[in-house]
Amino acid sequence: MFMSETRHNWTKEEILEIYNKPFMELLYEAATVHRINHDPNVVQVSTLLSIKTGGCSEDCGYCPQAARYHTDIEGNDLMSVQQVKAQALRAKSTGSSRVCMGAAWRNVKDGEEFDQVLEMVRTINKLDMEVCCTLGMVTENQAKRLAEAGLYAYNHNLDSSEEYYKEVISTRGYQDRLDTIDNVRKTNVTVCSGGIIGMGENIEDRAGMLVALSTLNPQPESTPINALVAVEGTPLEDQKPVSIWDMVRMVATTRIVMPETQVRLSAGRTQMTREGQAMCFFAGANSIFAGDKLLTTPNPDVNEDMEMFALLGMKPQKPFTKKVQPQTVEAQDSQLQSLGEKPKWTRPEHTIERNEAAKEKAKTLK
Numbered sequence: 001m002f003m004s005e006t007r008h009n010w011t012k013e014e015i016l017e018i019y020n021k022p023f024m025e026l027l028y029e030a031a032t033v034h035r036i037n038h039d040p041n042v043v044q045v046s047t048l049l050s051i052k053t054g055g056c057s058e059d060c061g062y063c064p065q066a067a068r069y070h071t072d073i074e075g076n077d078l079m080s081v082q083q084v085k086a087q088a089l090r091a092k093s094t095g096s097s098r099v100c101m102g103a104a105w106r107n108v109k110d111g112e113e114f115d116q117v118l119e120m121v122r123t124i125n126k127l128d129m130e131v132c133c134t135l136g137m138v139t140e141n142q143a144k145r146l147a148e149a150g151l152y153a154y155n156h157n158l159d160s161s162e163e164y165y166k167e168v169i170s171t172r173g174y175q176d177r178l179d180t181i182d183n184v185r186k187t188n189v190t191v192c193s194g195g196i197i198g199m200g201e202n203i204e205d206r207a208g209m210l211v212a213l214s215t216l217n218p219q220p221e222s223t224p225i226n227a228l229v230a231v232e233g234t235p236l237e238d239q240k241p242v243s244i245w246d247m248v249r250m251v252a253t254t255r256i257v258m259p260e261t262q263v264r265l266s267a268g269r270t271q272m273t274r275e276g277q278a279m280c281f282f283a284g285a286n287s288i289f290a291g292d293k294l295l296t297t298p299n300p301d302v303n304e305d306m307e308m309f310a311l312l313g314m315k316p317q318k319p320f321t322k323k324v325q326p327q328t329v330e331a332q333d334s335q336l337q338s339l340g341e342k343p344k345w346t347r348p349e350h351t352i353e354r355n356e357a358a359k360e361k362a363k364t365l366k
């Protein structure tokens, strides 16, 4: 009999044992857990919208939006509420139930721009779509203001294991990530948190990330599993693409240790065949990002996804299937004030040589 209840005490050894099972055993177990907890023919579809691109002060080694690296992305200021509304309507018409708005910020700062984001949240919630934001670190008060505006989910990825995180990002610590998740958990907003494979981490790190995610109580309601898209100009530009076998193993293991979570296929889908994606759905993935771009990296065309769903007999999930729609409180009726605060974060004392090298190289290219 397979385990399907949600546990919060997974150990790295247990998770490694699952990850390393013979492939067919792993797939069968994950598919069984998936069927107990979800309709296997339904996929949740999110559209990711970059509402403010580029110029970020952090040094995440995978990210083309970090100002210190030299990449070809076009930066832009914060989009207007009307622009966001138009994009959300387009996403809705093509089957998305959720809009995830991403801003390349280290953290949320109280002020005009955050007020504008709150208005975007109200606007999209009123379109009867789930609204998610990924804006960097947030304080408890900022999370509460987002909740009051009608936010459904907040994304903040753990990226990797605590040990490997230090090899990729030097400008903040793992605990800073956990603190933001904790602040979101003080509201009714659901948590979306996952990570990236293919950054040079080993299998222990993958298991370590799943320990960190699965021992959160409650576990995140959604978990994106990204395959690194190695972008020229970033410190991770030379990483080899993730094999589909690793991707399926990671999805299946996530499904087994986080049975109720929506497991999302995220970055790296363009590198996968339809057969590969079908194997991921069979292994327990039940969410995708739609749209031709994922913030700044390529993603399959919406029509291609709908063709794939038709081929597999799958259908998009309706909004608010898992949780009721939050109420939107209008700005003038808000009980919460802007406190003018910034989240507290640590400044770890380590440096990452390849991040420094990418920064130096960028100076010579400008």
Ligand code: SF4
Pocket (backbone or CB within 6 Å): 056, 057, 058, 059, 060, 063, 064, 065, 066, 103, 104, 105, 106, 136
């Ligand atoms: S991943 Fe986010 S925080 Fe890190 S550099 Fe990119 S935009 Fe900034």
